[in-house]
């Protein structure tokens with residue numbers, strides 16, 4: 001029987017992660033239970049705005065042929081899952097609530113549009129556990145576990161454009177040691193493979209983006225749209241430790257799918273045109289924009305280019321904003337901007353008229369009282385200011401942060417699916433099966 005499996009919430013803040021578990025699980029299913037791998041594993045990022053998310057809020061989708069019922073498969077996977085969170089990630093102690101979901105392939109095909117909607121809700125909204133459980137029952141999805149069920153079901157329905165991520169894993173004895181990676185080799189890799197790989201190196205802060213900072217099993221993760229280029233990382237990127245094993249995941253990272261469905265409620269993404277009323281730059285460098293409709297928008301300093309552009313906005317500018325709606329104790333509701341597009345720049349300024357006698361500047365005598373020349377004291381009776389066109393340091397177009405959130409599509413990225421990609425995926429599956437057979441994890 002052909003099955004699609006979703007797993008989620010095996011991470012802890014320190015050790016272990018859902019992607020790591022998924023690769024070990026695949027190795028067990030193939031080696032010990034004669035399962036056949038039918039597709040690359042899929043790393044599915046969900047709503048980035050949910051406050052109780054693990055680092056990055058990711059779940060996994062895998063597709064296999066398995067000789068048994070979906071109940072048997074669910075019990076088998078859940079037994080590995082339980083061992084993993086107890087012995088490797090200690091996830092339960094850190095309030096993770098692992099879950100899994102399994103659907104039989106023919107049922108998956110029949111239920112595809114329902115599953116796609118559930119996935120879309122998962123990337124853009126908040127789904128309660130009760131709702132997920134009822135959905136599973138109605139759709140004949142086998143579930144095990146707790147809160148992770150939500151992300152697991154969402155992963156089953158993933159669709160649309162995708163990218164890839166190559167993830168290398170550390171040997172367990174190194175997890176607590178500092179990662180040492182030759183940054184020059186990361187830059188070289190970036191030069192060779194950009195734009196087929198992206199977000200490798202932060203040229204502003206001189207730091208590789210590819211290294212996580214916790215004591216999790218990931219050595220580095222490289223994102224891109226070409227499997228062939230991603231595989232180059234394995235020999236181009238120099239580290240001081242041997243990798244334990246690696247995997248390439250398909251992923252919805254870098255596709256901006258979270259903007260597909262927007263809303264008006266907390267933790268949803270919002271997309272709307274606003275007119276700027278005022279722009280304030282806080283002490284730390286964060287920019288607060290107020291709109292003429294009383295929206296409060298924040299552009300944090302960490303967003304780099306986006307923050308710099310926001311500082312140059314002024315009253316009357318019209319922008320299309322994309323961001324997350326968050327609760328705020330001070331303002332009740334704020335929008336944290338991820339991107340904006342300038343639609344119209346206000347290049348009009350109202351100034352005092354010049355003195356008609358000597359050409360010097362004038363000062364106002366108060367509302368509707370006219371102006372007086374600062375030099376020759378000539379008084380202008382007219383009370384209206386003069387319209388002046390000013391040049392702006394911004395241009396129309398899209399501004400986005402340099403540091404991407406997982407789901408945000410870099411502006412330069414082209415998401416096209418080609419025959420070459422398809423052939424590379426088929427080739428990679430063979431390589432990956434061989435890699436899975438090498439893994440010897442005691443679980």
Ligand SMILES: [Zn+2]
Pocket residue numbers: 355356357358359360373374375376377378
């Ligand atoms: Zn004058």
